[in-house]
Amino acid sequence: MTNLILLSDEVKSALSKGKPIVALESTIISHGMPYPENVKTARKLGDIIRDEGCVPAIVAVADGKLHVGISDALLERLATEKGVLKVSRRDIPTALASGAIGATTVSGTLIAAHRAGVRVFVTGGIGGVHRGAEKTFDISADLEELAISNVAVVSAGVKAILDLPKTLEVLETKGVPVVGFQTDDLPAFYTRKSGLKLVARADSPNEVASIMKAKWDCDIDGSILVMNPIPEEFESDADIINASIDEALALADKKGVCGKEITPFILAHVAKVTGGDSLAANIALVENNARVGAQVAKAYSLLT
Ligand code: PSU
């Protein structure tokens, strides 16, 4: 493996001992949550993953390296510094060459996890096909990377800022199994159901692990998406969320926000309108994903 990818000592040791590892993205820290909730949540996710007997590995770019597992000092920088880059596949070469600090998106994190041999990755929500993509061509690089990275991704589904049916269509084209975790319905991040039926379901971490093994034993490259609904008590009112999304999209259009700025812009607007509720929901669902992700990583390590 290239020396541009730097594994923490803890991750290196876990890999050599066959101890399960769970990768975490850093965009959620730098661009998805305010300080200090972002750093607190990142630490809490690490604790949850460790309590399940796995090793957490936050992925980020700094000092010309793609880090898998970061120091507490780098976590603090990602959580507090202004101008942290948002790094997807496209941005990795320039971010590495410049030595800048960058937070990896789902696609950036998948690149690092796949190359490091980390088979499970936990996040909040994935990117997908944006509403109006037929005009803007805005489709997240996450989908391209999911098609080729051998990493299971646990998320709370697809946020309604995206076009959910189109996102499912592209995932089908790319051959990415979308597995409802204890559900038949595609979760929509803030809500447990989107009304869209999934064709695959797993009721236990073991079942997810079996799907991972079946896919990769057949040399079918690419991800498995584990869609884990938000805990019921944190579910939001879909009408309020959707109204704030519509408002954000209109505002983005008026201001000419596009490209990589659009997702953070809409997320920030929704968070502002829905206040503390959406932040609490965000924290609860990602913690829930960390627990399930660690259990999946453990189950998969026992199968291989
Ligand atoms: N969706 C969320 N929260 C997020 C993101 C997406 O609900 O924080 C972040 C993830 O890092 C994801 C990225 O990989 O946004 C996708 O950005 P884009 O749409 O520019 O590809």
Ligand code: MN
């Ligand atoms: Mn985009």
